[in-house]
Amino acid sequence: MSKNYQYSGISSRMKASKIRELMKYASMPDIISMAGGNPDPVNFPFDDVKEIINKWDKTKSSIAMQYGPTPGYPPLLELLKHRMIKNRKIDMKGQSLFITTGGQQAIFLTAKIFIDESDIIIVEEPSFIGAMAAFLSNGAKLAGVRLEDDGMDLAKLEDVLKKLSGEGKNPKFLYTIPNFQNPAGVTMSQNKRKKLYDISLKYQLVILEDDPYCDLYFTGSPDKYLPIKSLGNDAPIIYLNSFSKIMCPGFRLGWAVADEEVIDKAVLAKQSLDACSSSFGQVIAYDYLKNGFIDNYLEKMRKVYKGKKNLMKQKIKEYIPDSVKSTDPEGGFFIYLYLPDGLSAEKIFKKAIEDKVAVVTGDPFHTDPNIGDKHIRLSYSNSTDEQICKGIEVIGNAIKSFI
Numbered sequence: 001m002s003k004n005y006q007y008s009g010i011s012s013r014m015k016a017s018k019i020r021e022l023m024k025y026a027s028m029p030d031i032i033s034m035a036g037g038n039p040d041p042v043n044f045p046f047d048d049v050k051e052i053i054n055k056w057d058k059t060k061s062s063i064a065m066q067y068g069p070t071p072g073y074p075p076l077l078e079l080l081k082h083r084m085i086k087n088r089k090i091d092m093k094g095q096s097l098f099i100t101t102g103g104q105q106a107i108f109l110t111a112k113i114f115i116d117e118s119d120i121i122i123v124e125e126p127s128f129i130g131a132m133a134a135f136l137s138n139g140a141k142l143a144g145v146r147l148e149d150d151g152m153d154l155a156k157l158e159d160v161l162k163k164l165s166g167e168g169k170n171p172k173f174l175y176t177i178p179n180f181q182n183p184a185g186v187t188m189s190q191n192k193r194k195k196l197y198d199i200s201l202k203y204q205l206v207i208l209e210d211d212p213y214c215d216l217y218f219t220g221s222p223d224k225y226l227p228i229k230s231l232g233n234d235a236p237i238i239y240l241n242s243f244s245k246i247m248c249p250g251f252r253l254g255w256a257v258a259d260e261e262v263i264d265k266a267v268l269a270k271q272s273l274d275a276c277s278s279s280f281g282q283v284i285a286y287d288y289l290k291n292g293f294i295d296n297y298l299e300k301m302r303k304v305y306k307g308k309k310n311l312m313k314q315k316i317k318e319y320i321p322d323s324v325k326s327t328d329p330e331g332g333f334f335i336y337l338y339l340p341d342g343l344s345a346e347k348i349f350k351k352a353i354e355d356k357v358a359v360v361t362g363d364p365f366h367t368d369p370n371i372g373d374k375h376i377r378l379s380y381s382n383s384t385d386e387q388i389c390k391g392i393e394v395i396g397n398a399i400k401s402f403i
């Protein structure tokens with residue numbers, strides 16, 4: 001007998017992520033997957049985690065295994081606040097910080113507390129699929145603004161804001177990933193960061209600044225990649241970060257910094273979602289930061305990812321025709337390919353998968369899927385050097401077969 005489940009309107013808007021679907025290829029034997037954006041599994045800090053846990057006394061063990069306060073494990077909150085001041089140059093006066101279940105939950109909670117049905121959210125075109133899904137499933141309409149080599153096209157953004165304002169509409173917020181963007185690997189210039197801050201002030205436009213890759217820069221110092229939020233707290237900016245790329249995603253930990261009233265609302269929303277993020281993960285994360293394990297790990301991983309990126313760029317030069325342009329990220333996990341007219345990302349994907357190489361076509365990252373068929377995202381973070389060499393050769397051959 002068929003059952004008559006009466007699903008909510010919201011659940012009908014939920015779509016399976018194309019990347020999650022592609023993960024089924026990633027788990028097939030012999031597949032080289034450049035599709036997901038997973039961190040390098042070979043170098044997870046598992047030994048550090050074992051060392052940390054082995055030193056716990058009874059008190060610490062029981063905190064780790066117990067429910068915790070919704071905003072997070074207090075010593076970790078304090079430590080992260082100091083790191084935000086010292087490393088990200090964020091002024092914490094009047095600001096609060098809370099721990100979330102991954103950066104993804106921080107995005108979802110922001111959507112939950114701001115979005116009403118049909119509200120407009122401005123996103124970079126292309127943007128992070130998990131964020132777009134969170135906005136859409138909370139009822140938003142997305143307005144995409146093209147990403148240029150140095151960040152969002154801000155002249156276009158002002159046009160969009162003026163047009164919307166003429167129609168009596170105010171976007172609820174703008175979502176940006178200023179450092180080593182997912183999916184395009186682009187970094188926003190200092191000049192654009194200042195301009196975007198001014199636009200935020202001028203239009204009272206809330207900015208949701210997502211910064212999970214900031215510590216994985218390849219050259220220079222972190223000061224080159226300071227967040228928009230470091231420019232001041234007059235503009236309404238909500239800053240997000242995550243432990244997924246600086247420790248591991250398995251603990252599902254992220255955090256958000258914003259005006260106290262915003263964090264208070266988000267914490268209320270979190271209470272009914274999961275009550276608290278993993279206490280076990282938080283106590284480990286505290287020791288991992290406090291005892292300096294993170295510094296060694298990041299120093300190593302910056303070199304590892306830089307090596308993988310350089311190798312992938314070299315192989316792109318060798319195997320992929322010049323008519324295909326590619327980004328050259330200054331950090332993070334991703335290279336984006338821009339295909340010339342006449343080529344279809346979908347067709348290249350299908351050809352490459354026959355030879356057991358998986359990539360992601362650009363369509364899920366775009367508000368207009370037709371634009372996305374001109375793009376391919378390559379992730380080097382999760383592949384070995386051999387896989388990068390073989391994978392790019394296969395993709396190059398797939399592209400050439402359509403030229």
Ligand SMILES: Cc1ncc(COP(=O)(O)O)c(C=O)c1O
Pocket residue numbers: 037101102103104105128130177182210212241242243244249253254
């Ligand atoms: C830009 C961006 N934001 C947020 C996330 C979510 O990460 P997590 O929930 O693992 O912290 C990701 C993950 O890939 C990401 O690329």
